[in-house]
Amino acid sequence: MKQSIFEIVSNQALTANVYRMELRGDTSAITAPGQFVNIQLDGMYLRRPISVCDVQGDILTIVYKVVGKGTEAMSRMESGKLDILTGLGNGYDLTLAGEKPVLLGGGVGVPPMYLLARKLREQGKEVSVILGFNTKDEIFYEQEFKALGCAVTVTTVDGSYGLKGFVTDALKTMDYTHFYTCGPEPMLKAVYRASVTSGQMSFEERMGCGFGACMGCSCKTLTGYKRICKDGPVMMKEEILWAQ
Ligand SMILES: Cc1cc2nc3c(=O)[nH]c(=O)nc-3n(C[C@H](O)[C@H](O)[C@H](O)COP(=O)(O)OP(=O)(O)OC[C@H]3O[C@@H](n4cnc5c(N)ncnc54)[C@H](O)[C@@H]3O)c2cc1C
Ligand code: FES
Numbered sequence: 575m576k577q578s579i580f581e582i583v584s585n586q587a588l589t590a591n592v593y594r595m596e597l598r599g600d601t602s603a604i605t606a607p608g609q610f611v612n613i614q615l616d617g618m619y620l621r622r623p624i625s626v627c628d629v630q631g632d633i634l635t636i637v638y639k640v641v642g643k644g645t646e647a648m649s650r651m652e653s654g655k656l657d658i659l660t661g662l663g664n665g666y667d668l669t670l671a672g673e674k675p676v677l678l679g680g681g682v683g684v685p686p687m688y689l690l691a692r693k694l695r696e697q698g699k700e701v702s703v704i705l706g707f708n709t710k711d712e713i714f715y716e717q718e719f720k721a722l723g724c725a726v727t728v729t730t731v732d733g734s735y736g737l738k739g740f741v742t743d744a745l746k747t748m749d750y751t752h753f754y755t756c757g758p759e760p761m762l763k764a765v766y767r768a769s770v771t772s773g774q775m776s777f778e779e780r781m782g783c784g785f786g787a788c789m790g791c792s793c794k795t796l797t798g799y800k801r802i803c804k805d806g807p808v809m810m811k812e813e814i815l816w817a818q
Pocket of ligand 1: 610
């Protein structure tokens with residue numbers, strides 16, 4: 575983990591309430607796709623955890639949805655500096671991908687899939703990506719994944735774009751060697767049930783410290799108690815114990 579100051583390079587709306595922010599700073603602690611950063615905001619006690627969407631040299635890209643006062647404050651920033659903890663969380667294990675991995679992202683679970691897809695494509699994998707949204711106006715990053723050479727399927731719940739339904743409706747039709755996913759818990763549960771291979775799931779749990787010290791994110795798994803922020807946020811399908 576590293577604490578450092580990043581400079582805002584750009585902050586641009588992708589949809590009505592989803593923004594992409596590029597920051598320049600020391601990215602050396604970021605070692606795997608699926609890790610997250612924790613951002614200090616003026617006047618707010620708790621930092622805000624946001625997944626690494628991409629990292630190239632000293633440029634960190636995050637994509638975030640405005641849901642409350644922290645992300646709302648971020649959406650208004652055009653320039654300036656942010657105090658950020660980097661290198662948090664375990665990240666996805668790329669060695670388990672096999673030749674034809676499938677990546678499923680739902681809503682703000684889409685951003686961490688981008689760096690993962692880029693790394694898997696660099697290894698020559700045949701990568702399928704399923705992006706799930708409620709409706710057409712919420713869609714972002716379809717073209718970015720296509721530009722990486724991924725086979726992209728978009729699902730919308732209301733059928734206004736792509737395949738009507740959920741990411742699992744697309745998953746059922748696919749042939750894949752391993753799955754990687756991030757999204758809201760109901761989606762993760764559905765992927766858990768619908769998947770026919772092993773896979774890795776990232777949980778966006780509410781957090782306190784974000785680096786393993788407060789136990790605020792502790793949860794029970796089949797392999798004992800784990801802290802989502804430090805032992806996760808990525809868990810293997812086989813170790814997950816759903817609360818109900
Ligand atoms: C590992 C991880 C990765 C994440 N990656 C992304 C991402 O890439 N893009 C994105 O848009 N969002 C992501 N989130 C969710 C994001 O952290 C929250 O939406 C954000 O903290 C909300 O802050 P706020 O001040 O706008 O909302 P408020 O509701 O005002 O926040 C109040 C408190 O609750 C926490 N909180 C609120 N919602 C969430 C949530 N869904 N998950 C965790 N904590 C929450 C906040 O951190 C803050 O401490 C991630 C969460 C985690 C844990
Ligand atoms: S948030 Fe403090 S231990 Fe995970």
